[in-house]
Amino acid sequence: MSNSIFRRPRVTxxxxxxxxxxxxxVTYKKVPPFVNSARGYVRDLVTPIRQGVTTVFNPVxxxxxxxxxxxxxKSQNARLQQExxxxxxxxxxxxxxxxxxxxxxxxxxxxxxKGIGTTTAQVISYTPSNVQISIExxxxxxxxxxxxxxxxxxxxxxxxVIQVANFSSTVLLVTDPNFAAGVRxxxxxxxxxxxxxxxxxxxxxxxxxxxxxxxKGQVVFTSGLSGEIFPAGIPVxxxxxxxxxxxxxxxxxxxxxLAPVGNLQFxxxxxxxxxxx
Amino acid sequence: MSRLxxxxxxxxxxxxxxxxxxxxxxxxxQGIHPDILLAASISFGLLEGREVGAVVGFVLGIVADSFxxxxxxxxxxxxxxxxxxxxxxxxxxMPESRVADLVISLxxxxxxxxxxxxxxxxxxxxxxxxxxxVVAVTVTSLTSGIFxxxxxxxxxxxxNLGDGDRPPSRRGAGI
Numbered sequence: 001m002s003n004s005i006f007r008r009p010r011v012t013x014x015x016x017x018x019x020x021x022x023x024x025x026v027t028y029k030k031v032p033p034f035v036n037s038a039r040g041y042v043r044d045l046v047t048p049i050r051q052g053v054t055t056v057f058n059p060v061x062x063x064x065x066x067x068x069x070x071x072x073x074k075s076q077n078a079r080l081q082q083e084x085x086x087x088x089x090x091x092x093x094x095x096x097x098x099x100x101x102x103x104x105x106x107x108x109x110x111x112x113x114k115g116i117g118t119t120t121a122q123v124i125s126y127t128p129s130n131v132q133i134s135i136e137x138x139x140x141x142x143x144x145x146x147x148x149x150x151x152x153x154x155x156x157x158x159x160x161v162i163q164v165a166n167f168s169s170t171v172l173l174v175t176d177p178n179f180a181a182g183v184r185x186x187x188x189x190x191x192x193x194x195x196x197x198x199x200x201x202x203x204x205x206x207x208x209x210x211x212x213x214x215x216k217g218q219v220v221f222t223s224g225l226s227g228e229i230f231p232a233g234i235p236v237x238x239x240x241x242x243x244x245x246x247x248x249x250x251x252x253x254x255x256x257x258l259a260p261v262g263n264l265q266f267x268x269x270x271x272x273x274x275x276x277x
Numbered sequence: 278m279s280r281l282x283x284x285x286x287x288x289x290x291x292x293x294x295x296x297x298x299x300x301x302x303x304x305x306x307q308g309i310h311p312d313i314l315l316a317a318s319i320s321f322g323l324l325e326g327r328e329v330g331a332v333v334g335f336v337l338g339i340v341a342d343s344f345x346x347x348x349x350x351x352x353x354x355x356x357x358x359x360x361x362x363x364x365x366x367x368x369x370x371m372p373e374s375r376v377a378d379l380v381i382s383l384x385x386x387x388x389x390x391x392x393x394x395x396x397x398x399x400x401x402x403x404x405x406x407x408x409x410x411v412v413a414v415t416v417t418s419l420t421s422g423i424f425x426x427x428x429x430x431x432x433x434x435x436x437n438l439g440d441g442d443r444p445p446s447r448r449g450a451g452i
Binding site for chain 1 (some may be wrong): 294339
């Protein structure tokens with residue numbers, strides 16, 4: 001018993017279980033402000049040390065990741081080389097496409113990022129958690145970041161801020177199963193609700209009226225309807241597939257996210273919050 | 278536990294928390310992260326006994342909960358239970374050997390992630406685990422095994438460092 005902390009292991013166990021269950025009960029419905037403050041202190045303590053550890057363990061990580069993904073890297077390399085060749089060939093036609101896109105955007109009156117201030121943040125890490133797909137960024141309360149701010153890249157929606165500490169924030173990614181955003185389609189009437197399905201799965205758009213005509217590759221934007229938590233016009237993804245099963249009450253639509261959510265380095269946090277009802 | 282060990286333990290836990298949040302911790306296999314904090318809780322249960330396993334699991338659970346949106350205390354409850362269980366099984370029913378520790382780690386990792394998924398399901402929270410439980414159990418179990426083989430000896434060395442002739446600190450007696 002000389003080594004024990006409290007000399008009564010069972011009492012320690014029961015005490016800790018009671019504390020844990022109490023914390024779950026208190027924070028289940030709504031997280032009290034003092035708990036958020038405590039979370040912030042823990043994050044502020046761990047995050048700076050993490051930077052040093054990352055530097056030390058980066059080579060180890062690269063070896064492990066390389067060993068697991070060697071065959072993937074090889075095929076990815078070949079594919080990328082092919083893509084480079086293809087892109088070189090289509091450079092001129094891309095210039096034309098860009099001009100056409102600018103015109104179309106004007107006609108559609110896209111408001112993406114116009115008039116909304118942004119804060120650029122560096123991605124510190126992907127949250128190593130199996131209960132949440134999120135990233136940590138190096139901007140927090142001290143930079144004016146607030147819970148609920150949308151997060152984007154030049155390509156499109158990344159997610160939204162769900163936790164803020166003094167010098168860092170957590171961003172829930174669009175691929176998380178708890179993520180949802182109201183969306184509309186670029187050249188078709190109708191709206192839907194895009195929901196995350198996991199890091200390696202496409203987004204699932206629910207509540208789409210059956211018979212809505214959608215084509216593969218069509219871009220989907222945030223709807224910005226009343227009560228929405230994102231401003232209108234942020235590109236979310238491209239339609240991967242869309243079909244209405246026989247007798248189905250809604251069309252089944254899958255989206256590929258436009259932002260490279262698996263490989264982010266910098267993101268823009270929009271200084272925007274949904275209007276209070 | 279000597280006073281020096283009281284000082285070393287928080288520093289080691291801080292280092293493990295930082296390690297978990299480094300790139301090594303963000304490695305994914307089939308979309309599932311290796312749960313280093315769970316593996317560490319098991320290792321502390323094996324190395325230092327059930328009560329230290331429970332306390333370390335609780336603290337590491339607080340760290341895990343600080344970065345997630347799930348209700349505060351879920352990870353703490355799971356990690357402390359697994360840390361305590363590992364220490365209890367190790368001292369009561371298994372011969373003291375590395376193979377036994379490895380077996381406990383593998384089983385503990387699997388049960389831990391299944392327990393976590395169960396608690397989250399009871400609370401009605403949808404997570405990545407819900408769709409990939411088999412992969413999660415496998416990955417977490419292997420992570421715990423590897424942690425026990427590679428990191429635990431380092432932890433044992435660090436915990437005993439500066440304790441003079443103190444014998445290896447295996448488990449709380451007095452069950």
